[in-house]
Amino acid sequence: MKVSTLFAASLIALGSQHAHAASLDVKITNLTQGIYFTPILIAAHNADSHLFMSGMAASPELQTMAEGGNIAGLSGIIDAVSGNKVENPASGLLAPAQSTMAMLDTTDGNQYLSITAMMLPTNDGFVGLDSWMIPTTPGSYDIYLNAYDAGTEANNELIIEGSGAPGTPGIPAAPGMGAGMNGTGVTNSETNQTIHIHRGSLGDDDMEGGKSDLNNTVHRWLNPVAKVTVTVK
Template identity: 35%
Template structure:
């Protein structure tokens, strides 16, 4: 009886030790896997130079947001209501709320703003960090003077190899969040100096902007455009 009891205790101790060992081993494997993922991301870490050119005759781009994003992340969806963050960009040119949203939801590795207006025919280059998980590029900017027009890209796949580049173009979109009355009182920026963001509704969905039609304070001969309005070159530099 005593022998059997001792044998049972010994077996129990061995079992407990094995369970503890297995747990430690599993934890070690998980840590190693996590470390490998980080190392893999580090090995694929690099940088894109994103060059945006304003192709319009008379429109100005507000400070442009560029972000390295995950595949499938979106700034806008044609035919669907604009997000609050997109509405703010399209009506006021403020891109910080969208940058915060992309980062907080885990859809962006790096967000950068050009910090200045971009006039007709001008170009600006923004450098954004990238890695294996975040190898796409999204941009957004408002056109001024307009009510709620913007340019944007949704997660454009960047080049894999250093020195290679990808070129895409953006049409002018309308956030559908403000009536296109073309009145300066409702347009921000140096030319009009009017109101930026407000909560009044427009068409209710994102669509292709139809341009200027001389119904308000602005002459279409000066401020109208034809698509595309922006050229975007994504080059891997690191």
């Protein structure tokens, strides 16, 4: 009887583990008017792992992504915990009002979904999803994502060629139309040095000066900035 009980318990545990492996379709839509998403990282991982956590200081890997769009470090974190991932499903920038699709097969234990991408033009803003539990019931699920500030760089709102690396202030690029130049800077400090909901860009209407190089009719946004539709097969 003891052997049968142990065998049954093992089968239940094995079935529970396999129930958490999933085949997903992930659709990401940029909901903004004038903000672009840099290469996106979609990852499934265990309960103890995070790409970022609101209220905590950014990791060096998160800072590198938020300031320059480089997801290699965060991708390495997922590899280190035997996670599953899709890198750069849009094959470059995801433009305003555009969508991208990805297929992701998860393995046992990787029950949580996270997503990150830098937002351009911002200093250290990113769109993010932190550890959303993947449902075990098949169906489609909609998630709306906010913009976060990594807290690692002052939001000076200045487009500076050669910026984008940690410790090099400035916005590395402004895709699309409407950006200005020769701004003096909105601020030179960041009082909240933890990851937090982004307060948004101020911008101005002076394309050849003013405080900001961002256009207040193009580069401002309200949350949410992205919609994610996860289809569990």
